Amino acid sequence: GIFDAAIILGPNHTGYGSLVSLWPSGAWETPLGRVEIDEGLSSRLLKEGAGTIEADERAHMHEHSIEVQLPWLQYVYRELKIVAIAMLAQDTETAKAIGEIISKIGGNIVIIASSDFSHYEPYPVARNKDRSVIEAIINLDAQELYRRRESLDSTMCGFGPIASAIVAAKEMKAKGATLLKYATSGDTTGDFSRVVGYGSIVMK
Template sequence: DTAVILGPNHTGYGSALALMNEGVWRTPLGDVEVDGATADQIVQETRLVDVDDVAHRFEHSIEVQLPFLQYLYGSEFKFVPVCFQMQDLSSAVEVGKALVEVLANKNAVVIASSDMTHYEPQGNAAAKDLAALKAVEAMDEKRFYSIIETQNVTACGYGPIAAVIAAAKGLGAKEAKLLCYKSSGDVTGDYSSVVGYAAVCFKK
């Protein structure tokens, strides 16, 4: 019924942690309505998150997920966009725990939108990314942050990823599985400077 989509703030506009609680987003596949009731519950659960449209105005990280959901579910869902400019570990975990409280009795999915390492040779990028993804598979957000910092993994949405790990654990996930890892080089054929991408799912 509801998708909560967490993404990084690339523009610096708006609040440090910002969601929208009303409106409709339009993609080539049609319109998707914001779930205002769930959004308001998230704001009530954690004071870190503000209602702020400005953060979303020129941000792409959340909207790119909507066509995939529309392909799967048509118009049978609403969503809550949460934009992360503040991505420290404690804030990410607090948002994740707030989602546990809000979504515990809802039919919902939580999605982190992020790419992985940027503009490094394929071998370097894959080594860094797969190390970070092992921490995600272990559902260990602290280890994930340690790898991000010590290995300089330039994933833009590390805060959303950590928040989803915390939410998944709180909602009863027992395992995480890496479904696929690819880079831009797999599409362009240029492996000298790539961006990494991964899909991970959490299962009860």
Template structure:
């Protein structure tokens, strides 16, 4: 059992309080046919509304693959978790049958990679509140550079996942600790490559402009998946931490981007 490691920090540890918070965050948000999304993973007080726009746009799926960055540098670089996960809203079952079918030489089970990592965990309560009866498969990706090797693995994983009927969620925040105006300019360059479904351009734009999108590996996987399926991308919502703190001199930015059939 993988127990929650950031409940009480990123979101309420009490199930009743968490449900009340999610009810407020989802208020007025309607499903609009998305099969996949990019979703932020900060504390709910900062990125919760944007995350609700992301998860709220999704169609119901039997299995969700959640791709998240490994912030701590622990464990395998492309790591599966095969144990049940628990949040204050209950337990979520792993799709072990799907895991068995992901025969990629760079993908391995590794509990350590997920043990202290928040990027996948914080998305689960949104899914639990919105949907019932689903399974999921968490994949942690260690981003250490913008190497051709990492990009190739991300593309390979994304394209391989098109063989299965799953929904995808790429967990990522965008610019970190920049003045709001600078962050917006940087984000627009990254988002342009995302809307073009171009993982190679996305990597290049981030590296050349030093844009601090923490989940660039997961996003590249999703872009390869969406491109192969012929989907289109659209911006659903975006925000920054300054809107909560009042400090626009140093913000973290959050984007909800959906992917749907054309």
């Protein structure tokens, strides 16, 4: 279906900006054109999330985790507006709070959590670790995701955004999740000695 807006959650790799930083207004630009910020939805999230979510552009200036999702959205949804939230704080309490805030907003939205899985590990190691954390995501179990990430020493970067998406999805009555595709950089480059894992999962 067609959505009015996409709320994109990504990890903050740089350390700049607030603990949870929302880009409040204007537009972002890719080679495919401009993507407008949904200023009304952003304002509502800032109000609902006062004390947790802050209007702060600094976290986004050198961050890639959200912008890499935009070309795919532009290709499919020509006029879709976005809300961009970068998470420096990825602890369980913050992730839960953000998920609950988003679920209260409601509306005709899609929530996207941006993350890689394993980073630069041998293919068999990466695949086994990723399979385990993906299982927790498919079960919509945010706490288990954190447990497995820690016990496996997983290097996935966006566990907080994913946990927030799980919390929001469950609050919005999601019944489950499906893995659409899993692959590693080795599947493209042919170098399986040090790979990065990627997955696409739909919760609904």
